[in-house]
Amino acid sequence: MLDALSDRLQHTFRRLGSSGKISEKDLDEALREVRIALLEADVNFKVVREFVARVRERALGQEVLNSITPGQQVIGIVHDQLVEVLGRDHEAMRAAGDGPTIVLIVGAKGSGKTTLAGRLALRFKKEGRRPLLVATDFERVAASEQLQVLGQQVDVPVWVEERAVPAVDVVRRAMKEATRIGANAIVIDTRGAVALDDELADELAAVADEVDPTEILIVVDAMTGQEAVTLARDFDEAIEGTGVVVTKVDSDTRGGAVLSVREVTGLPIKFITTGERLEALEEFHPDRFASRVLGMGDVMSLVEKARDTLGERDMKDIAKRMRTGQFDLEDFLAQMQQMKEMGPLSGLLDMLPGGGNLAKQLGGASLDDRFFKQSEAIIQSMTIEERRHPDLLNGSRRRRIALGSGTTPADVNRLLNQFKDAKKLMQAMTTGKGAGGLMRMLGL
Numbered sequence: 001m002l003d004a005l006s007d008r009l010q011h012t013f014r015r016l017g018s019s020g021k022i023s024e025k026d027l028d029e030a031l032r033e034v035r036i037a038l039l040e041a042d043v044n045f046k047v048v049r050e051f052v053a054r055v056r057e058r059a060l061g062q063e064v065l066n067s068i069t070p071g072q073q074v075i076g077i078v079h080d081q082l083v084e085v086l087g088r089d090h091e092a093m094r095a096a097g098d099g100p101t102i103v104l105i106v107g108a109k110g111s112g113k114t115t116l117a118g119r120l121a122l123r124f125k126k127e128g129r130r131p132l133l134v135a136t137d138f139e140r141v142a143a144s145e146q147l148q149v150l151g152q153q154v155d156v157p158v159w160v161e162e163r164a165v166p167a168v169d170v171v172r173r174a175m176k177e178a179t180r181i182g183a184n185a186i187v188i189d190t191r192g193a194v195a196l197d198d199e200l201a202d203e204l205a206a207v208a209d210e211v212d213p214t215e216i217l218i219v220v221d222a223m224t225g226q227e228a229v230t231l232a233r234d235f236d237e238a239i240e241g242t243g244v245v246v247t248k249v250d251s252d253t254r255g256g257a258v259l260s261v262r263e264v265t266g267l268p269i270k271f272i273t274t275g276e277r278l279e280a281l282e283e284f285h286p287d288r289f290a291s292r293v294l295g296m297g298d299v300m301s302l303v304e305k306a307r308d309t310l311g312e313r314d315m316k317d318i319a320k321r322m323r324t325g326q327f328d329l330e331d332f333l334a335q336m337q338q339m340k341e342m343g344p345l346s347g348l349l350d351m352l353p354g355g356g357n358l359a360k361q362l363g364g365a366s367l368d369d370r371f372f373k374q375s376e377a378i379i380q381s382m383t384i385e386e387r388r389h390p391d392l393l394n395g396s397r398r399r400r401i402a403l404g405s406g407t408t409p410a411d412v413n414r415l416l417n418q419f420k421d422a423k424k425l426m427q428a429m430t431t432g433k434g435a436g437g438l439m440r441m442l443g444l
Ligand code: GDP
Pocket: 108, 109, 110, 111, 112, 113, 114, 115, 116, 192, 247, 248, 249, 250, 273, 274, 275, 276, 280
């Protein structure tokens, strides 16, 4: 996530950490690099200026210079200031009073509004609610079709009208339909803007007046940086948003939008999206995000993601097998297959402490397919007996498996080592002190 920024910050702090005691000059040097890293990530310059000033002030106030671990302390302060800039607390989606939850999605053309509508519909469905998607983008013929396709994909009804009529009329009829079919979570997709003109502002205001939305989410495309942030502020001034969703926070975006939008608009970031798959929607937690930017990982989000994908029962099952040391190569295979469902491996590694570096060592984006295919082939070339008792795998068996899977004995050895590491890690996670507590906290 935000690879370039993350790399630069980690590099800066590694240098600071290795120097033992630091002088005020060292601190300023490091802060200068932080400033450059943020500006290069396209963070709003005022936000950067204040950010660096606050970190400096706190660092001097806390006598970091006299500390024996100054690097660690500066990282702690930077982390804390990042959390502050990102909004400090997690803000959940608002709950409607008695009536249905109504979400109005607005923002720039191509920013990911329609996709977000589909993602939210899916999320509501998973929560056991009955969503209805509403199309009001008549500018492009393909736009309502796109929403219909998404609706089919997540099995949610879509309200679309044939003729171009005022959006507010469409929405009025859609609300009647919602009542008729008992929908209780209505997601309204809208036409996008390149710049916000009066016509669109009026159109959206009329829709908002008509339905009184629970949430008005302004979509901000992370790829377009400060431009998107400025547009978000325009939208907020015109129709008063309740929150922001930053899209396309995939690994190669610079990140300036995420780090500026809260300070510039005053609106909380409620979600981020990190890929084209519908599942790539994450609730936004400032502290977790800051940890990911600084390469400290985000185990909580990883566990939540696993729980979403695997379901509670599977998680408990696996956890039990891990605890009792029964975890074998068959489980390992199943787990890899489930990980594939969870989305790109490089994204998952971002959530582990130091995982970003690991992803790079393993070969970055091309890693996923090759890695999974090869590992699957190797395990599938083993007999059931061998999968359950990896100790049986002597040299001649390994050669046979390599032949059968079109790999080399070295590949087989590598996989077995990974399996051993995974097993060790899991036992530490389930029985060890720190992470064991984490698992208990999660009820596993
Ligand atoms: P709209 O014009 O605002 O409705 O935008 P769309 O929902 O049609 O999305 C525009 C493009 O952005 C589509 O190709 C989406 O697949 C893509 N997209 C949306 N969200 C993300 C994301 O989080 N990551 C990436 N990489 N692409 C995304």
